[in-house]
Structure formats: C-alpha cells, structure tokens
Amino acid sequence: MRPLGPFGPTPRLAIGVSGGPHSLALALLAERWARRRGGDVLALVADHGLRAESATEAAHVAGLLAGRGIAAQVLRLGLAPGPSMQERARGARLAALAGAAAAAGRPWLLLGHHRGDQAETLLFRALRGSGPAGLAAMAPVRDAGAALLLRPLLGVPPAALEAVLAEAGITPIRDPSNDDPRFARVRLRQALADPGGTGPGIAALAEAAATFAARRGRATAALAARLAMAAEIRPEGFARLHPGALGRDAVAVEALGRLAGLIGGAAFVPSRSAAAALLAAGGGTLAGAWLRPAAGGTWLLARDPGAVGGPVEAHAGASWDGRFRLVGPGRAGWRLGALGDGAAALRYRCGLPAAVLRALPAIRDPNGTLAAVPAMDYPSPSACAPFVVVFAPAMTGATGGEISGRPFKPGQPVPMFNDEGRGGTPTGTETDNRT
Numbered sequence: 487m488r489p490l491g492p493f494g495p496t497p498r499l500a501i502g503v504s505g506g507p508h509s510l511a512l513a514l515l516a517e518r519w520a521r522r523r524g525g526d527v528l529a530l531v532a533d534h535g536l537r538a539e540s541a542t543e544a545a546h547v548a549g550l551l552a553g554r555g556i557a558a559q560v561l562r563l564g565l566a567p568g569p570s571m572q573e574r575a576r577g578a579r580l581a582a583l584a585g586a587a588a589a590a591g592r593p594w595l596l597l598g599h600h601r602g603d604q605a606e607t608l609l610f611r612a613l614r615g616s617g618p619a620g621l622a623a624m625a626p627v628r629d630a631g632a633a634l635l636l637r638p639l640l641g642v643p644p645a646a647l648e649a650v651l652a653e654a655g656i657t658p659i660r661d662p663s664n665d666d667p668r669f670a671r672v673r674l675r676q677a678l679a680d681p682g683g684t685g686p687g688i689a690a691l692a693e694a695a696a697t698f699a700a701r702r703g704r705a706t707a708a709l710a711a712r713l714a715m716a717a718e719i720r721p722e723g724f725a726r727l728h729p730g731a732l733g734r735d736a737v738a739v740e741a742l743g744r745l746a747g748l749i750g751g752a753a754f755v756p757s758r759s760a761a762a763a764l765l766a767a768g769g770g771t772l773a774g775a776w777l778r779p780a781a782g783g784t785w786l787l788a789r790d791p792g793a794v795g796g797p798v799e800a801h802a803g804a805s806w807d808g809r810f811r812l813v814g815p816g817r818a819g820w821r822l823g824a825l826g827d828g829a830a831a832l833r834y835r836c837g838l839p840a841a842v843l844r845a846l847p848a849i850r851d852p853n854g855t856l857a858a859v860p861a862m863d864y865p866s867p868s869a870c871a872p873f874v875v876v877f878a879p880a881m882t883g884a885t886g887g888e889i890s891g892r893p894f895k896p897g898q899p900v901p902m903f904n905d906e907g908r909g910g911t912p913t914g915t916e917t918d919n920r921t
Contacts, residue, residue, distance in 0.1 A: 487519055490627055490636050493594070497525035500587035500633065501596045502579070503558070505531065505547035505659035509598035511647035512639060514654060516596055517556050529558040530586050530595075532579045534565050543659050550656065561586055580630065588632035595633040599624055602644045602675070602683035605691035608698075609674050622699035631878070641692070645682030709744070712737050717745060721877045722861050723809050724842045725749055727785040729768070739765055743772075747881040749787050750774025751795070751808025754881065774808075776841060789845035797823025800849055800873060805880075810847045814860075814874035819852040822873070828856050835862050849873045 487493070497520050503509045517527045529551045533544035541562075548558035561582045565575055587595040607623040614620075628635045639647065651658055667673055675681075680688050716731035716738075725745055732738045743761030747754060752773040764772045769779060774793045780786040795807040801816040812822055825832070829843035838846075849858040849870075860870045 487516075487636075487638050490638055493523070493525075495524060497523055497594070498590075498592045499525065499527045499594050499596055500583070500590060500592040501527055501529050502583045502598070503529045503531050503547060503551065504598075504661070505543055506598075506661060507651050507658040508600055508639070508644060508647045510547075510550075510656060510658050511650040512596060512598035513551060513556055514554070514650060514656075516638075517554075527556060528587075528590055528592060529556050530561055530583050531558055532561045532563055532582055534563050534575050534579070536565060536567065536575065547659065554654075559586060559590075580635075584630040584632040584635070593633055594636055595630060596636050596638060598639055598647070599637045600639045600642050600644045600647060600683065601692045602678075602680070602688055604640050604695050605678065605683070605688040606671050606674050608691050608695045609678075610671055613670070613674075618698055619702050619705070621695065622702040623695035625699065643683035643688070645684050648682075705740075708737050709740055712741050713745070716741065719745075719748070722838060722842055722846060723749065723877055724786065724788040724839070726780065727787060729783070729785055732765075734765065742777075744881075745787055746772040746775040746777070748775075748879045749789055749809075750793070751789065751879060752881055753808065780839075786839060786841070788839065788841040791824070791826075791841055791844040794824045794826075794845050797821040797850070805878070806847060807845075808880040809877060810875045811878040812873060812875050814872045817872055820857065820873075821850045821854075822847055822875075823850065824848065825856075825859055828859075832859065832862060832864060835864065847875050 499516055499520050501509070501513050501516055503513050513527065513529050520527050529548070531544045531547050531551075533540050535541070544560045548560050551558040563575075563578050563582055565578055568574075583595055587593070604623050608621055611620040611623065624637055624640060626637050626640050667676065678685075678687060712732065716728050716733075718726045720726070725748075727742075727745070732741060739758055739762045742765050743756050743758060746752075746761065746764065747756055750773040756773040760772055764770050764777055768785070769777050771777070771790050771793075774790050775787055776790040777785055777787050789807070789809065798804050798806050798821065799816075799818075800812060800820040800822040801818070802812060802814065804812040804816065804822055806812070806822045807824070810822075816822075824844065825846045825848040826844055828848065829840060829846070833840065833843055836843075846859060846861050848856060849860070851857045858864065858870045858873050860873050860875050863870055
C-alpha cells in the first residue's frame with residue numbers, strides 16, 4: 487500500500503470481492519492493514535446474476551466476511567445475457583463498485599489483480615495490437631471517477647494469495663468461466679502453464695509491463711504539462727487553447743485528440759491521424775467537438791451543436807450527451823437536454839460563445855417549456871437546485887469518471903484529468919473476461 491498513498495489517518499477502504507481466492511485474500515490483508523491504522527474496510531460483492539447460483543454465492547461470501555469481522559454489501563447487477571457479455575459485466579461491475587464506494591464515503595476502491603493477471607493483460611493487449619500505453623497493462627492507481635481505484639497486489643504471485651487463504655482456513659469460490667477456453671485470457675493462462683505465477687515467464691512479462699508503465703508515465707507527464715500550458719477546460723463543457731503553447735509536435739497531436747474526445751463526449755480518444763489533420767487545419771470537427779479560431783489568437787474547442795444527443799429524463803444520476811451528469815435529485819417527468827434555440831435569448835447573461843450556449847444542459851418541464859439552465863443559475867438558484875449538473879465526460883474512464891466532482895458556476899475552471907491509456911485506437915482497451 488505504501489507506494490499507492492498517502493492515505494492519512496483512519497483510512498476507510500472499499501474492496502471489490504468476487505469470492506475467488508485473490509479478492510478474498512486481498513480483503514483479509516487490507517482489513518488488517520486498515521485496522522492497524524485505526525481505519526476499516528467495506529467489502530463490495532457484485533452479483534452479476536448470470537448464473538443461477540450467483541445470488542447464493544454472493545450471500546455466502548458476504549456471510550463469510552462478516553464472520554471475520556469484515557462488513558460486506560452485496561450489489562445486485564442483474565445483467566441480461568447477450569453479446570459482449572464479459573465486457574458489459576466488467577464495465578457494470580466497476581461502475582457499481584465505484585459508485586457504492588463513493589456512496590459509503592470511501593474514496594479508495596481496492597481490486598485483487600495480481601502478477602499473473604498483469605502478465606495476461608500484457609499478452610492479451612499485444613495480441614490485439616496495442617501500442618506502448620496499452621502494453622503498460624493495468625495501472626496500480628487509476629481514477630475511476632467516483633473513487634480512486636487501487637491494485638496493491640500487481641506484483642504478488644497468485645500462489646502467495648492462495649497461501650493466505652489456506653492459512654486462514656477459507657475455501658474460495660471458483661468461477662467456472664475462469665477455466666472456459668472460449669475466452670482469450672483463459673487460453674493465454676493455459677498457454678503460460680504457471681497457475682501459481684512464480685515462474686520466470688510470468689515474472690518477465692510483469693517486468694515488461696512495468697517498463698512500459700514507466701514509459702507511459704513519462705508520456706502522461708509530458709501531456710499534462712503541455713495541456714497545463716496550452717488549454718483551459720471549462721465546466722460549461724468547452725476549452726480555450728493557445729496554439730503557440732500547444733505546438734505542432736506529437737505531444738500536441740495527442741493533447742488535441744484527447745481534448746476533442748473529452749469536449750465531444752466521445753467514449754474513446756480519436757485516432758492520431760485524425761487529430762493531426764485537425765491540428766494542421768486549425769479548425770474543423772472531430773469526435774463530436776468543433777475547433778475554430780477565437781479572439782486574441784486563441785482557439786475555441788466546443789461541442790458540435792449539430793451532434794448533441796437527445797434529451798433524457800432528469801432524474802438523479804442521469805447522464806446526458808456523454809458529457810454531463812445530473813447530481814441533484816431531479817424531477818419525474820422533466821427532461822435534461824440541450825439549450826438549443828433558447829441560447830439566443832440568454833447570451834447576455836454570461837457572454838459565453840453561441841456554440842457553447844446551444845450545447846449547454848438545460849431542463850424542460852413536462853410541457854417542453856424551458857425551466858432551468860443550471861450552468862447559468864437561470865432563472866434562479868432555487869429553480870436550478872434540483873437539477874445540479876457536473877461536467878463528467880465519458881472519455882475519462884470506463885466507469886464514466888468526471889473531470890470535476892462538484893457542481894460548477896460559470897467561469898469556474900476545471901482541474902486536469904488523468905487516464906490509463908485507453909483510446910479509440912487499440913492502445914489500452916480491454917474487452918475480455920477480466921472482471
């Protein structure tokens with residue numbers, strides 16, 4: 487845990503526990519670590535509902551942990567069978583775990599991935615043509631939006647974790663899908679023929695992943711430094727760029743591509759070739775974002791008003807246009823969508839560019855009448871109170887992490903972001919059964 491901190495006094499941790507040997511071992515180790523520091527842990531057991539016995543197994547795991555003095559909560563996901571099941575299960579599980587951790591006031595979410603998982607991830611991504619960022623495999627620390635995701639066991643062989651359970655006298659649950667050769671990861675695991683993760687092959691792969699991770703860290707630092715100099719991301723969902731500070735090199739291309747995906751509400755970073763073409767042109771559209779010259783030699787990067795998503799019901803937690811999330815209580819029958827044509831009458835209130843105004847989140851009552859524009863406190867703060875929104879772009883992570891976890895006011899800047907190298911090009915996406 488030491489390199490993943492600081493944690494401060496009385497750390498309160500959440501732990502994703504599947505009932506398998508590695509997550510159960512993590513729960514035991516983390517509980518002891520937290521207790522020695524005056525803190526505690528909450529085990530979160532996700533029941534995907536994909537097997538008839540899953541509910542019983544989840545209840546068994548929660549009871550087993552409770553018998554060890556570890557508080558546990560079962561999360562019922564209720565996933566429907568269908569295509570891309572493993573990918574959907576992984577995304578739903580992470581979203582549910584992070585949300586539950588945040589709701590419990592626990593900013594850290596621990597997962598039990600180990601050295602064998604890291605080696606498999608590197609091989610899996612290499613087979614999919616991942617670039618250097620993807621070959622860095624899983625990061626020990628990643629922003630999951632609602633919580634900070636930690637993987638403290640990435641350097642630990644699975645045999646050591648099995649030994650922890652054996653010493654504690656605990657029999658884990660073995661998920662049969664972990665031995666199903668239909669999944670690429672299972673075939674890779676079988677090919678490595680090292681279930682304990684103690685052999686030289688897995689050690690070498692894990693070391694290679696660490697080398698790529700160091701390279702990714704340097705690239706991320708360079709990207710963050712360039713963005714800090716060249717871009718101002720606004721909570722209204724747009725950015726101002728200084729072309730001279732942005733530059734024209736590879737870092738500039740990467741920065742512009744990420745910003746375009748961020749502002750456009752895209753799920754992934756657009757291709758480098760498309761970002762390079764946009765940078766060379768100095769204007770145009772990409773990934774749902776619109777780049778154009780602005781005052782003082784700057785560039786404006788805004789949501790393309792013609793590509794904005796349709797309205798959704800304005801309930802708590804509603805996500806709209808891949809960019810905003812409603813964190814207020816909302817109101818049944820009311821809708822969250824784009825301000826659109828209502829922007830012209832309100833431009834005098836804040837001086838925002840017309841393109842930005844048209845794409846702002848707005849609330850309409852059941853009759854379709856404009857009722858509130860939270861970003862402008864229109865028509866009044868009290869009218870906007872049930873509809874507080876945050877700029878939470880989809881591209882910040884698989885769990886839908888947000889750029890700013892707090893309500894915003896016009897003119898308030900947004901902090902920079904970090905990610906784990908996932909993108910529209912095959913640099914880090916993971917779509918198999920590592921859930």
